[in-house]
Structures are given as C-alpha cells and as structure tokens.
Amino acid sequence: MQNIQNTCQIYRSEIKENVFIRNLWLLPIGILSLCLFSLWGVLQSFLGINYSVWEFLPKTPFNNFLFDIFGNLGLIVLYQVIFPSLCLIMLTKILNKYLDRLWSVAISLLAIFVFIGHPFRLFFNKLLLNGELIKSGAEVMPAIFGQKSLTFLCFILLFYFSVNYFKFPSKRLSVLTILWAFYAKLSPIDSLFGLTFWFPYFIIRLFRQNHDKERVEIYKEILMQAFNAFVILYLIFSMRIYENVYIPVKMNAYYYTAYFIIPLLLTFCAYFFQRIDKYELFFKFWHVYMLMIFEIILVILYGIFPFKIPFNPLDGYSSLFFLHFYYWVVPLYYITKPYKEFTTGSESTKFMEGIRKYTYLIFSKYSFIYLYIIIFLLILFAVFSAINNYTVSIS
DSSP states (O other): OHHHHHHHHHHHHHHHHOHHHHTGGGHHHHHHHHHHHTTTHHHHHHTTOOOOGGGTSOOOHHHHHHHHHHHHHHHHHIIIIIHHHHHHHHHHHHHTTTSOHHHHHHHHHHHHOOOTTOOHHHHHHIIIIIOOSGGGSOSSOOTTSTHHHHHHHHHHHHHHHHHSOSOOOHHHHHHHHHHHHHGGGTOHHHHHHHHHHHHHHHHHHHHHHTTTSOHHHHHHHHHHHHHHHHHHHHHHHHTTOSOEEOOOOOOOHHHHIIIIIHHHHHHHHHHHHTTOOHHHHHHHSHHHHHHHHHHHHHHHHHHHSOOOEEOOTTTSOTHHHHHHHHTTHHHHHHHTSOOOOOSSSGGGSHHHHHHHHHHHIIIIITHHHHHHHHHHHHHHHHHHHHHHHHHHHHO
C-alpha cells in the first residue's frame, strides 16, 4: 500500500513538472482564438474577396521577406491569426500568475478584442437597450491586427519572461534590460513603459534575493543596468527612426475612473477588510503602481504642455491594450482570495466579516456565473464585428 502511495506521489510530481500538461488548459483558448481571428481576412479570402495583405501591412524588408516565403494568404494568416492568437494565450498566462483561469481568460479576451471607436461597452449598450444583434458589432478590424500584432506580441513575451523568473543573475538582467531598451526600435513609448515596469520589478527582486550581500554591490548592478538602457536608448533615438509629432490626447472621465480610480479604490478597501500585509501589497505590486504613476504623469504633462513625442504610426501604443487591464490585477488578486474569519482586530467585526464574505461570494465562488456570460458576449462581439466588416468589404 505504501509503495502505491509513493508511486502516486511521484506520478503527481511528474505531472506538475511537465510543462505541457500544466499548460494543457490553454489548448481550448488557442483553438477558440484561431477560429475567431480567422473570421476576418482569412475567411474573406476564401469567400472570393480580393483581399491584399498590403492593405493593413507596411512594405518593410522583413514583411517583404515573409511575403516571398508565405505569399499573400500566408502573411494574412500570420498577422491576423497566429500572432493575435499567441498574444491572447500569453496574456492569459501572465494574468494567471495572479488570478484564476476564468478571470484570466475573460480579461484577456476583453483586452484583445479592442476595436478603435467601438468599445465593448458600446456593443453591450446596443445589445441591451436596442436588442440589435449583428448591427451591434464593430465595422472595423481589431486594433491588434497587422503590424500591431507583432509589436504587441513582442511586448507580451518580454513581459512574460521578465516576471517568470524569481532570481536574476547579472547576465539575465543585462539581456532583459537591453531587450526592453531595444524595443524602442519598434515602439519608443512602449519601450519607456516597459522600462518603467522593469526597473522597479527587478530592483525589488535584487534586494530580496541578495539580502545577505553588500548594498554597494546591488547599487552597482542597478547602475550598470541603467547604463545599458541609457546607451541603447541613446543610440536608437539618435538614429531618428520616427518623426516627432504632436498627438491629440483626449482623456475623459471614463479613462481615469475605469483604469485608475476604481482599481485603486478597490485595493484601498481590500486593505482594510482583508487584513492584507502592507509589505506584500507594496513589494509584490510596486511595478504596477509605478506604471500607473508614469502614465498619469505623462498624460497630465502632455495635456498641460503639449510636446512632440517619437511616434510609430504602425504601432499606436499597443502596450496600453495590456496595461489598462493589468492595473486591475492588484484589487482582483486580493478580493478573490478565499474567505477568512478573524477573532481579533477591526476585521473581526460583523460589518467587516459581511463585506469579506459577500466579496468572496461575488468575485470568487460565484464569479463563474457572470464571467461565462461576459466571455460569451465577447465571442458574440467578435463574430458580429467580423460579419459587419465582411459586409462593409463587399459593399
């Protein structure tokens, strides 16, 4: 009997160590994304519409090289199906580091199916108030299509490998710092967002993994990484790849409320009724706060003193498709935690206990009820938008 138990334990440990098995739950997500993204250019090409890849893709040497290998349809599949699907899968994996699978999938779909000028809330309003089905979808392609799918995938992959390591030896630090800085060749602003995340993140890790080291050695490592980033950015910006332009920035109340005020307010509330360790709250998510502060300062300064910024029109700041939803990780991480009872402290009062209990029921135990509905509506949003886009193409 003991031998059987030992064998089962070994088998379970092997399953946990098997990367393929641990990530098998992502397979249906990948199949779903391949089917949804195929509803655009690929399906239209099969339906006989003269659809050229150069309608949404710039003729760069790299794209011309791919065109010679894969042809028109192959390049459409690559930039409108494969790359966006990989973006969805990797985004789900990043969010699943802090949230459960269902929350990760729902937020990833919401972040990926972004249509410029036609947000999901507009689709929901039309569907709810007017009862319109197909007409409630967008008439344009997802914002993540074309060149943006490649730049966004690079950003997501860099982010994933940055947060997927706990220990950072000097060589690994240098490689990731150089890659984040070199990303400025694809998107200057996104590179600055990436570096704003990366430096606070690895600095905390350095101090925690080298607490027995001399502080001077840690400071030297930080200065060396800052020097690496500065050199790469200086070389790229001195090449003047992109033109410095004025970009009209109009941020409404929804922008500040949905992406900053509500996540911070929920985090503030969770701190009091969940008895959160303040050190964990600070050190675990310090990089998130730095990203939020950097974006707010950038928007406010640009609104008060409009200045020219290096802009890549083929990119359009694709990192914000991810970051605006990543800001929600902090409050959701805490309010979806299992319900706990406390016997001492302010958290033990009936009022706090009631808040903690109903928060757990709404956001964790019974969240599958509305999350499945949201996922279903997002799939409908994608399907109806593809039908509308097809109708516009043939008209």
